[in-house]
Amino acid sequence: MTLQNSKFSHRYTVKQILGGYVVVDPDGGHASRLIRFRAEADQLRNKQQREADKVAKRGPRPCMSCSEVFESEGIHNRLCPNCRGQRDYLGDFATPHATRSARKV
């Protein structure tokens, strides 16, 4: 399992700044006002992350190919990293020789 090292670049984070904390969106912009307490900032971060994940349909999803549950990056992402890494996950339909022989027919 390689859930941890999958490139997950849609995370909201909490950054400490002068006088408190701010929630930082995935693009690096501030996504909240100045928050005095870390716990409150974490809570807001989690809420914003949940909402963003829901909109993008990110989260655990069974792989279309092997059915293993993986951390999907969105509705477009339906293959686990293992299956995505294999060039022929579409089977013979995606291999060059299949395309060529299909044209000959």
Ligand SMILES: [Zn+2]
């Ligand atoms: Zn898979």
